[in-house]
Amino acid sequence: MQLSRDELRTAYKRMCLIRHFEDAVHEEFSAGNIPGFVHLYAGEESSAVGVCAHLDDRDAIASTHRGHGHCIAKGCDPKGMMLEIFGKKDGLCGGKGGSMHIADLSKGMMGANGIVGGGPPLICGAALTAKYRKTGGVAIAFVGDGASNQGTTFESYNLAKVWDLPVIFVVEDNRYAESTASAWSVGGSQVGRANGFGMPGEEVDGHDFFAVWESARQAVERAREGGGPSLLHVKLYRYYGHFEGDASTYKAPGEVEQVKTQFDALDMFKQRVTETSLLGPDELEDIEREAREIITDCVASAASADAPANSDLLTDVYVDYKF
Numbered sequence: 001m002q003l004s005r006d007e008l009r010t011a012y013k014r015m016c017l018i019r020h021f022e023d024a025v026h027e028e029f030s031a032g033n034i035p036g037f038v039h040l041y042a043g044e045e046s047s048a049v050g051v052c053a054h055l056d057d058r059d060a061i062a063s064t065h066r067g068h069g070h071c072i073a074k075g076c077d078p079k080g081m082m083l084e085i086f087g088k089k090d091g092l093c094g095g096k097g098g099s100m101h102i103a104d105l106s107k108g109m110m111g112a113n114g115i116v117g118g119g120p121p122l123i124c125g126a127a128l129t130a131k132y133r134k135t136g137g138v139a140i141a142f143v144g145d146g147a148s149n150q151g152t153t154f155e156s157y158n159l160a161k162v163w164d165l166p167v168i169f170v171v172e173d174n175r176y177a178e179s180t181a182s183a184w185s186v187g188g189s190q191v192g193r194a195n196g197f198g199m200p201g202e203e204v205d206g207h208d209f210f211a212v213w214e215s216a217r218q219a220v221e222r223a224r225e226g227g228g229p230s231l232l233h234v235k236l237y238r239y240y241g242h243f244e245g246d247a248s249t250y251k252a253p254g255e256v257e258q259v260k261t262q263f264d265a266l267d268m269f270k271q272r273v274t275e276t277s278l279l280g281p282d283e284l285e286d287i288e289r290e291a292r293e294i295i296t297d298c299v300a301s302a303a304s305a306d307a308p309a310n311s312d313l314l315t316d317v318y319v320d321y322k323f
Contacts, residue, residue, distance in 0.1 A: 025038060043259070049073045053216070060123065062111065062120070065099075079301055083298075083302045090306070120155075124167060139167050191231070
């Protein structure tokens, strides 16, 4: 199945927004302008955008501590995200959550999560809701290769299969669980683990947007049609350290540059669409320029915005659930 020109433009713009957003956050954090802790997603753009391209307002995602890319791919406002990361009052969560806790329920983004493996149980709840209410909604749990070893994740695999939930577990294997090589910590493909729980699984090249898009299309369609849960083992690479400030001494010299040269997600996308004349080089350049300008404006707005006032401190502490 081939994407339309509009779908290709949207996908490339979102990948460019993620890349420039992360590069900007890296620079601002290095300059001391961002409080808290930050984990960047640059290099992994094809995974988030390739999966979320098939989702709509019925659908929910749960993210990881590396959640900026998932937020943008699901349609969250980059300016509201940047305000949140800067700790400003008008951020998506009032400036109180920061990078690791960005959420926007209006977009089906249930939140980034500082707990490794914290997202899968939440997304099983969203999937159960969709199944019970017969909305046709699908729930996506993005997890890292480190979270794939957590009991919360295994229990979610089991629950999703037992209850036949419309869930897709997207394991983003970026080669390192913090500083431990995933080849050692995970010990092979996640597909076998999925099969062990009775779920179909597939390994996919996470640098290739089109490969992710097609695998996610099949998984989402299967879930919507009542086919139950499945898993995608997305193999990719993160350009920055585990967190901002990580010296990345566990990586080999020249490793990042080699991956950027051979497997950069944006470059691979551009090569594919220009070779097939789906989009022209000038059009792609215009999209990237627009994305860069949007992120520049986001940073400027966040830098000059107001911080939460004292009166904001005790808001959002308790929630009244009305049934």
